[in-house]
Amino acid sequence: MNSKKINASNFIVALVALGLLLLPAYSALTGNIFILTLFTRIVIFALAAASLNLIMGYGGMMSFGHAAYLGIGGYAVGILAYEGIGSGFIQWPVALAVSALYALVIGALSLRTRGVYFIMITLAFAQMAYYVTSGLSRYGGDDGLTIYKRSTFGGLIDLSNRVQFYYLCLACLFGGIYLIWRIVNSRFGMVVRGVRSNEQRMQAIGFHANRYRLVCFVISGTICGLAGALLANNTDFISPATMYWTRSGDLMVMVILGGMGSLFGPVIGTIVFLVLEEVLSQFTEYWALIMGPLLLLIVLFARGGIMGVLGRLSRG
Amino acid sequence: MLVLIEQSLNGLQFGLLLFLLAAGLTLVFGIMDFVNLAHGSLYMMGAYFAATFVAWTNSFVLGILMALGATLLLGIALEFIALRHLYGRDHLDQVLATFGLILFFNDAVRLIWGPAGLSLPLPAWLTVPVQIVPGVFYPAYRLSIIVVALAVAALLYLVVMRTRIGMLIRAGASNREMIGALGINIKLLFTLVFGLGAALAGLAGLMQAPILTVQIGMGENILILAFVIIVIGGIGSIRGAFLAAIFVGMIDTLGRAFLPDLLRMVLSSAAASTAAPALSSMLIYLLMAIVLVVRPEGLFPAAKR
Amino acid sequence: MVDSLANSLADPLLRVENLVRSFGGIKATDNLSLDVLPGELHAIIGPNGAGKTTLISQLTGQLMPNSGAIHFAGRNVTWLPSYERSRLGLARSFQITCLLPDFTAADNVALAAQAHDGHSFRFWGAARKEKHLRDAAQAALTRVGLAQRADVPVSELSHGEQRELELAVALATKPQLLLLDEPMAGLGVTESARMVTLLKELRKEVTIVLVEHDMEAVFALADRITVLVYGRVIASGDPDAIRTNEEVKRAYLGEQHAVTRHG
Numbered sequence: 001m002n003s004k005k006i007n008a009s010n011f012i013v014a015l016v017a018l019g020l021l022l023l024p025a026y027s028a029l030t031g032n033i034f035i036l037t038l039f040t041r042i043v044i045f046a047l048a049a050a051s052l053n054l055i056m057g058y059g060g061m062m063s064f065g066h067a068a069y070l071g072i073g074g075y076a077v078g079i080l081a082y083e084g085i086g087s088g089f090i091q092w093p094v095a096l097a098v099s100a101l102y103a104l105v106i107g108a109l110s111l112r113t114r115g116v117y118f119i120m121i122t123l124a125f126a127q128m129a130y131y132v133t134s135g136l137s138r139y140g141g142d143d144g145l146t147i148y149k150r151s152t153f154g155g156l157i158d159l160s161n162r163v164q165f166y167y168l169c170l171a172c173l174f175g176g177i178y179l180i181w182r183i184v185n186s187r188f189g190m191v192v193r194g195v196r197s198n199e200q201r202m203q204a205i206g207f208h209a210n211r212y213r214l215v216c217f218v219i220s221g222t223i224c225g226l227a228g229a230l231l232a233n234n235t236d237f238i239s240p241a242t243m244y245w246t247r248s249g250d251l252m253v254m255v256i257l258g259g260m261g262s263l264f265g266p267v268i269g270t271i272v273f274l275v276l277e278e279v280l281s282q283f284t285e286y287w288a289l290i291m292g293p294l295l296l297l298i299v300l301f302a303r304g305g306i307m308g309v310l311g312r313l314s315r316g
Numbered sequence: 317m318l319v320l321i322e323q324s325l326n327g328l329q330f331g332l333l334l335f336l337l338a339a340g341l342t343l344v345f346g347i348m349d350f351v352n353l354a355h356g357s358l359y360m361m362g363a364y365f366a367a368t369f370v371a372w373t374n375s376f377v378l379g380i381l382m383a384l385g386a387t388l389l390l391g392i393a394l395e396f397i398a399l400r401h402l403y404g405r406d407h408l409d410q411v412l413a414t415f416g417l418i419l420f421f422n423d424a425v426r427l428i429w430g431p432a433g434l435s436l437p438l439p440a441w442l443t444v445p446v447q448i449v450p451g452v453f454y455p456a457y458r459l460s461i462i463v464v465a466l467a468v469a470a471l472l473y474l475v476v477m478r479t480r481i482g483m484l485i486r487a488g489a490s491n492r493e494m495i496g497a498l499g500i501n502i503k504l505l506f507t508l509v510f511g512l513g514a515a516l517a518g519l520a521g522l523m524q525a526p527i528l529t530v531q532i533g534m535g536e537n538i539l540i541l542a543f544v545i546i547v548i549g550g551i552g553s554i555r556g557a558f559l560a561a562i563f564v565g566m567i568d569t570l571g572r573a574f575l576p577d578l579l580r581m582v583l584s585s586a587a588a589s590t591a592a593p594a595l596s597s598m599l600i601y602l603l604m605a606i607v608l609v610v611r612p613e614g615l616f617p618a619a620k621r
Numbered sequence: 622m623v624d625s626l627a628n629s630l631a632d633p634l635l636r637v638e639n640l641v642r643s644f645g646g647i648k649a650t651d652n653l654s655l656d657v658l659p660g661e662l663h664a665i666i667g668p669n670g671a672g673k674t675t676l677i678s679q680l681t682g683q684l685m686p687n688s689g690a691i692h693f694a695g696r697n698v699t700w701l702p703s704y705e706r707s708r709l710g711l712a713r714s715f716q717i718t719c720l721l722p723d724f725t726a727a728d729n730v731a732l733a734a735q736a737h738d739g740h741s742f743r744f745w746g747a748a749r750k751e752k753h754l755r756d757a758a759q760a761a762l763t764r765v766g767l768a769q770r771a772d773v774p775v776s777e778l779s780h781g782e783q784r785e786l787e788l789a790v791a792l793a794t795k796p797q798l799l800l801l802d803e804p805m806a807g808l809g810v811t812e813s814a815r816m817v818t819l820l821k822e823l824r825k826e827v828t829i830v831l832v833e834h835d836m837e838a839v840f841a842l843a844d845r846i847t848v849l850v851y852g853r854v855i856a857s858g859d860p861d862a863i864r865t866n867e868e869v870k871r872a873y874l875g876e877q878h879a880v881t882r883h884g
Contacts, residue, residue: 064411109608113608116351119407124604133594135592188741188743201715249415289423291416295413299409
């Protein structure tokens with residue numbers, strides 16, 4: 001991690017953090033509700049991207065199935081709401097627990113493979129989750145499930161109030177990033193990063209690499225499950241489409257765009273990705289025609305993402 | 317009993333289609349160490365080309381031959397313009413770049429052909445039922461899929477195992493630098509192999525077009541199945557892909573056909589109809605999970621990799 | 622008679638029995654047996670292709686044998702994964718430098734110390750701030766002469782410094798048996814001499830198995846030498862016996878004289 005100097009990276013990060021904090025004020029002043037809802041969505045996805053960055057950037061595990069946790073968290077909220085349990089104090093822990101369990105099982109299976117096979121398998125399992133939820137006709141199946149009432153927290157906070165909800169999401173994002181920061185610098189985090197750097201070396205000095213990978217995988221999935229619960233509340237709706245594999249791809253792009261293995265990269269990457277998507281879709285219905293090749297070019301030429309570019313600017 | 321035979325043949329047919337797709341994917345991965353997510357897009361283009369050309373030329377056979385050629389050319393063009401720059405890169409880079417291509421293709425198709433999808437009607441002579449065994453009838457077209465796919469598989473086997481080109485392919489799979497040192501034009505070889513992969517994908521796409529679907533996003537769904545097959549079948553092994561594909565095709569088809577009834581024997585009717593579709597979709601992934609637990613390197617992995 | 626007396630006085634720390642490892646048709650380890658006594662510095666020499674690294678890899682668990690047995694400190698470790706052997710006190714340095722390229726020298730050594738300092742499922746406190754780990758790392762680095770370079774990223778270290786770091790990392794795991802795979806490979810004259818001095822000190826604290834091509838170093842350091850050719854032991858004994866052994870001279874030392882060492 002960079003020491004705290006005034007340089008391009010830190011400056012941009014501080015600016016972005018400040019902007020996110022003051023956004024509701026801006027929205028109130030200008031009467032622009034849309035920007036508040038857009039950025040609520042961005043903040044939620046940034047949390048999901050940050051959780052993916054933990055296993056991808058720090059852990060070296062390229063999971064192409066991360067959107068599954070968004071779905072799991074979301075459906076935990078949705079299904080419980082449907083069955084009459086509206087309290088967030090029950091819904092959200094369930095969302096976290098189910099995500100953790102799913103991550104444990106899928107992780108244990110997938111981590112028996114490496115490299116591109118790991119990518120394929122995480123992809124396959126996420127798609128399995130998609131198909132399974134599509135088959136749950138009681139909960140809407142393909143059409144999805146409407147959530148008529150957002151999670152309640154016994155009067156502590158009102159999620160249907162846009163501003164309160166935004167700040168809750170932001171708190172989760174900042175809290176999540178802080179947690180990830182502590183984790184990657186802890187003993188555990190050093191082992192995970194070491195395993196990414198040179199697995200054979202780590203095994204030779206006495207670390208059971210896969211055990212650490214698995215725990216990291218579970219932590220990451222759990223955090224993303226929280227994002228899923230937030231997402232369901234944001235859209236008042238959850239459907240299998242949330243887990244469709246292209247959404248996992250989107251998450252990966254957000255992480256890579258921002259800069260894999262950098263703490264704030266996922267936030268920057270998510271903002272750029274979703275804002276770009278929004279702007280492009282205003283211009284044309286066929287925005288993927290531009291996004292697609294753009295992605296290709298980024299992969300070919302801008303390694304290290306945005307934070308990487310900023311980092312080079314800071315040093316040079 | 318009749319239903320069992322029919323469903324088994326359907327399973328075989330589905331499995332063979334999956335094999336064609338998986339073979340192309342594993343060939344490209346084995347030789348060029350290149351993960352091509354856009355393989356599914358080539359499958360989709362095969363179907364779209366077929367529907368379009370058959371409508372233009374009013375001839376089924378001519379149309380699909382043109383479609384095959386078009387997909388082959390598209391594959392080669394893609395390799396030449398964009399994908400060859402990705403050889404030797406991190407697999408993750410390849411995954412992301414080809415993912416970008418998928419998005420591009422889906423929207424390009426939507427732009428050119430519209431969002432609704434197409435249909436490809438069969439000529440009359442292919443819709444007649446054929447009596448394969450006394451008392452058992454099976455649609456001619458589905459039968460021809462099986463025959464064509466088996467023929468292609470046999471041809472692939474002969475080419476890879478018995479010809480000089482095949483030898484280069486197998487050598488290239490284990491040692492790229494060596495064949496370069498032998499003075500073989502690597503770039504040309506790679507382009508040809510990619511073209512072959514594209515043609516296989518396109519063939520699978522156009523063959524299933526009349527009976528299944530021609531729509532945007534069709535490539536992605538089946539691509540994942542191809543991945544599952546490669547994982548189950550074994551790393552770098554075409555023989556493994558063949559066996560795994562048949563296996564997966566059978567399990568998926570028979571599962572979907574008979575699972576609801578099997579479940580109804582143990583559960584209530586309501587529970588069975590809720591659980592059945594979800595469970596049938598899961599079968600293949602469960603199979604993959606079991607293979608991963610028991611033999612992570614796949615059921616028939618290639619000798620050395 | 623003398624042998625069995627010696628054996629009863631000191632049970633071997635490492636016992637290898639009839640180890641076999643093939644790659645396709647080639648037997649890289651061909652029915653190999655060998656003993657390492659506690660406290661000794663046991664050198665393993667042999668021409669290129671003799672299977673020395675293959676042997677080391679099987680001893681530390683990076684590679685599994687086809688058959689045979691390996692006993693360490695009385696335990697059968699033949700099939701144990703490498704991380705478990707490390708925990709039992711078996712440490713290794715690699716012939717081809719195997720470090721964590723994204724970390725500093727100090728980080729590399731501190732992680733090795735961390736592996737043997739309780740468990741690492743701690744998620745909150747910063748590992749880099751754990752004083753006893755940093756101290757242990759600094760101590761190991763000082764021993765190999767890298768104290769000044771502690772905060773330098775591995776990628777910026779010279780080849781010689783990386784070889785020294787390999788040793789420091791192995792030392793930080795507080796091993797009972799140190800398996801060194803060509804620690805002096807690619808080192809200059811001064812660095813080699815420093816390494817030899819260091820090994821002379823270390824041998825008083827830890828049992829060492831040394832795979833090396835540098836014959837001067839081997840004969841200066843070794844208590845016993847085992848000679849490997851094509852995966853088989855052709856001779857084993859004290860340096861004088863090996864020096865005068867005809868078969869060894871033919872197979873190996875004869876070639877060695879024709880090869881210049883320091884490059």
